[in-house]
Amino acid sequence: MHSLCKSPRVLVTGSLGQIGTELVSTLRMKYGAENVLASDIKFPTEKAKFDVEGPFKYVNTNNIEQIKEAVVNFRANKVIHLSSILSATGEQNPDLAMEVNSHGAENCFKVCNYYGASLLIPSSIAAFGPETPRHNTPDLCIQRPLTMYGISKVYIELLGNWYNQKKGLDFRSLRLPGIISWKALPGGGTTDYAIDIYYQALKKGHYTNCFLKKDTRMPMMYMDDCIRGIIELLEAKNENLKQRTYNLGAIDFTPEEIYESIKKVMPKFKIDYKPDFRQSIADTWPTSIDSSCAKKDWGWEHDYDLDKMTDVMLMNLKKKLFV
Secondary structure: OOOOOOOOOEEEEOOOOHHHHHHHHHHHHHHOHHHEEEEEOOOOOOOOOOOOOOOEEEOOOOOHHHHHHHHHHHOOOEEEEOOOOOHHHHHHOHHHHHHHHHHHHHHHHHHHHHHOOEEEOOEEHHHOOOOOOOOOEOOOOOOOOOOHHHHHHHHHHHHHHHHHHHHOOOEEEEEEOEEEOOOOOOOOOOOOHHHHHHHHHHHOOEEEEEOOOOOOOEEEEEHHHHHHHHHHHHHOOHHHOOOOEEEOOOEEEOHHHHHHHHHOOOOOOEEEEOOOOHHHHHOOOOOOEOOHHHHHHHOOOOOOOHHHHHHHHHHHHHHHHOO
């Protein structure tokens, strides 16, 4: 194992996705822009860019040589691997999801293990399945997901445990719920309705064809909590971590409840429902998750409840959409 420099030097793959653009900017403000290398298979545009500018490199994580070059030349000692095909898109193109999600992660494991960099790869509530306890789902339980996205996340969790136990790799992961943000558009997930509903409320005053049933309860989280959770786990002392993968819980709600939250601000807002194939995915996922281990081991606490998130989403989207 070859060791790189030990000051914070962070490589983020898949950095132009929903989480990546905000995470990179926050990391740059914290560690210095020159110490955070953003990478992706596309380049920044007006619609997908970072609030804090800094170094960027084209990296396809399916190409191990490109990952090696980025880690070595940047002298990265922390890698956050975000490149992924999400749940709904992955079911429509399972071969691509398997290639990107599993093979790309394998390459990151190999490179980080060889060069001594730590590796953080977010997991997801999609890693759970129909046999999983659905309410207050614990960290350790039967998983058996039914989507290619979820299957790849379980594979990554288990591979991370193996590399940690057999090779000593500092691997960390957290199972994220649906992530909600006004800055970036959703990217093919089953929880995307909880972002689109705010856009349509302001654009049309009516959310048409919600693709989940009104009483479908799912775990969710506002982006600011998500970013803070990732960074807190990234910085947690290794000796405090009793496991390599943690549930990261915050709030849970149904489409009907987020509709009622918006109506408190926009009383004339309307919604109608037309469930599609994503309903069958949501029906296999938890309604809420238990993050008590994250709280105990590294102090996790969420900040945003549903109404606080609604206020912030509508306030910022009004400015963004000029409505």
